[in-house]
Amino acid sequence: xxxxxxxxxxxxxxxxxxxxxxxxxxxxxxxxxxxxxxxxxxxxxxxxxxxxxxxxxxxxxxxxxxxxxxxxxxxxxxxxxxxxxxxxxxxxxxxxxxxxxxxxxxxxxxxxxxxxxxxxxxxxxxxxxxxxxxxxxxxxxxxxxxxxxxxxxxxxxxxxxxxxxxxxxxxxxxxxxxxxxxxxxxxxxxxxxxxxxxxxxxxxxxxxxxxxxxxxxxxxxxxx
Amino acid sequence: xxxxxxxxxxxxxxxxxxxxxxxxxxxxxxxxxxxxxxxxxxxxxxxxxxxxxxxxxxxxxxxxxxxxxxxxxxxxxxxxxxxxxxxxxxxxxxxxxxxxxxxxxxxxxxxxxxxxxxxxxxxxxxxxxxxxxxxxxxxxxxxxxxxxxxxxxxxxxxxxxxxxxxxxxxxxxxxxxxxxxxxxxxxxxxxxxxxxxxxxxxxxxxxxxxxxxxxxxxxxxxxxxxxxxxxxxxxxxxxxxxxxxxxxxx
Ligand SMILES: Nc1ncnc2c1ncn2[C@@H]1O[C@H](COP(=O)(O)OP(=O)(O)OP(=O)(O)O)[C@@H](O)[C@H]1O
Ligand SMILES: [Mg+2]
Numbered sequence: 001x002x003x004x005x006x007x008x009x010x011x012x013x014x015x016x017x018x019x020x021x022x023x024x025x026x027x028x029x030x031x032x033x034x035x036x037x038x039x040x041x042x043x044x045x046x047x048x049x050x051x052x053x054x055x056x057x058x059x060x061x062x063x064x065x066x067x068x069x070x071x072x073x074x075x076x077x078x079x080x081x082x083x084x085x086x087x088x089x090x091x092x093x094x095x096x097x098x099x100x101x102x103x104x105x106x107x108x109x110x111x112x113x114x115x116x117x118x119x120x121x122x123x124x125x126x127x128x129x130x131x132x133x134x135x136x137x138x139x140x141x142x143x144x145x146x147x148x149x150x151x152x153x154x155x156x157x158x159x160x161x162x163x164x165x166x167x168x169x170x171x172x173x174x175x176x177x178x179x180x181x182x183x184x185x186x187x188x189x190x191x192x193x194x195x196x197x198x199x200x201x202x203x204x205x206x207x208x209x210x211x212x213x214x215x216x217x218x219x220x221x222x223x224x
Numbered sequence: 225x226x227x228x229x230x231x232x233x234x235x236x237x238x239x240x241x242x243x244x245x246x247x248x249x250x251x252x253x254x255x256x257x258x259x260x261x262x263x264x265x266x267x268x269x270x271x272x273x274x275x276x277x278x279x280x281x282x283x284x285x286x287x288x289x290x291x292x293x294x295x296x297x298x299x300x301x302x303x304x305x306x307x308x309x310x311x312x313x314x315x316x317x318x319x320x321x322x323x324x325x326x327x328x329x330x331x332x333x334x335x336x337x338x339x340x341x342x343x344x345x346x347x348x349x350x351x352x353x354x355x356x357x358x359x360x361x362x363x364x365x366x367x368x369x370x371x372x373x374x375x376x377x378x379x380x381x382x383x384x385x386x387x388x389x390x391x392x393x394x395x396x397x398x399x400x401x402x403x404x405x406x407x408x409x410x411x412x413x414x415x416x417x418x419x420x421x422x423x424x425x426x427x428x429x430x431x432x433x434x435x436x437x438x439x440x441x442x443x444x445x446x447x448x449x450x451x452x453x454x455x456x457x458x459x460x461x462x463x464x465x466x467x468x469x470x471x472x473x474x
Binding site: 041121124129132 | 280282300302305306307308309310311312313315317319320321322323332333336337378381382385
């Protein structure tokens with residue numbers, strides 16, 4: 001397997017890690033906001049949250065990523081990098097991919113958090129409101145901290161799925177792990193060892209996520 | 225009912241409430257003057273909890289008016305939150321914040337709603353926990369306390385907001401019998417100190433001992449509104465006598 005030295009394996013997986021981490025942060029923030037909208041007392045916000053989640057999570061990810069690159073960037077002219085910068089297309093497509101993954105993954109984060117909110121007894125929010133806390137304070141101080149604890153394990157699943165979903169970025173040419181794998185498979189004859197290698201790479205990335213978050217989830221569970 | 229020229233602490237006039245087709249409160253008129261302790265009695269499903277919960281608008285009403293200390297209940301929003309801060313509520317199931325310690329539970333609203341400095345809130349919180357007899361539990365989580373201790377903590381949490389009036393919805397119904405008195409004792413001393421209280425309970429002893437007035441509800445209506453003495457010895461309505469017969473026979 002001396003051809004391995006010809007390819008930048010670590011570099012490709014590093015791109016996968018960057019895609020995953022940035023999209024994870026983005027979708028946690030956007031997903032939490034969506035969840036807040038879905039439980040808010042304002043009908044307009046509830047409507048938007050519900051419509052967004054039901055629309056976006058049912059679109060195939062490939063379509064979303066392709067739309068980010070072709071539709072948003074080429075057609076509508078949304079550009080997320082400096083055109084004169086060296087490697088403009090790589091940077092722009094990487095950022096568009098992060099945007100696409102964020103918009104998509106946020107719907108799953110939202111639903112995980114919402115189901116977590118539903119595990120918090122209504123009495124908790126009622127007690128908070130009865131003390132004079134507003135909707136935002138009740139959510140932030142009382143409900144979400146308890147919901148997030150029961151949501152760590154489902155969020156780990158979302159994160160693992162996201163890690164694997166980042167391979168879709170290869171359709172718009174982002175040089176993450178699976179793009180390199182396709183290239184290697186094309187040029188080398190050793191299909192099996194190469195596939196095994198990349199499979200192992202992804203397991204190395206996702207296994208700790210599941211284990212660490214599972215452990216955290218058990219640690220922070222709320223006693224009642 | 226209140227002395228002329230003074231505003232009742234709670235005033236309900238012509239209040240109606242529906243759950244779907246179910247008419248749960250039927251033109252309720254009730255005035256509670258400052259400092260009065262009112263016990264609300266009635267069979268299960270008669271609307272006692274709903275009555276209690278409409279007063280701080282945890283349940284919105286369909287018609288009629290509710291005023292607290294002369295202020296009509298505002299719609300959902302900042303003004304309502306401000307009014308709720310002045311109305312203490314104690315629930316059957318305690319509802320202490322499960323992820324916060326007892327002291328944090330008591331300090332939370334003064335700090336977040338009233339903007340009290342943390343050190344001051346802590347000092348006042350400890351004093352309240354002292355008063356309800358659980359100062360030594362301050363740093364525990366709610367789940368580590370007995371039911372009676374949790375309910376006393378919940379009373380301290382409500383008192384921390386220095387409310388004008390306290391609402392209690394069956395505060396002892398979820399407790400083991402041996403813990404009922406420790407909670408009733410706290411409530412009785414509150415009543416002695418002149419707190420305005422509306423208490424839904426099945427504790428007849430408390431009603432006799434601490435109440436100034438008994439309101440008896442059945443099928444969403446106030447059927448009797450009288451002194452404890454009168455109510456227990458010479459209830460006028462058939463439904464009240466029937467209720468008393470059932471409750472006093474065991
Ligand atoms: N959220 C709700 N949705 C629909 N119906 C409700 C709701 N809450 C209460 N009810 C109904 O309204 C009626 C009055 O309920 P409420 O809880 O006020 O009675 P209660 O006098 O407190 O009874 P209990 O002594 O059992 O606590 C009951 O028939 C109850 O089933
Ligand atoms: Mg009730």
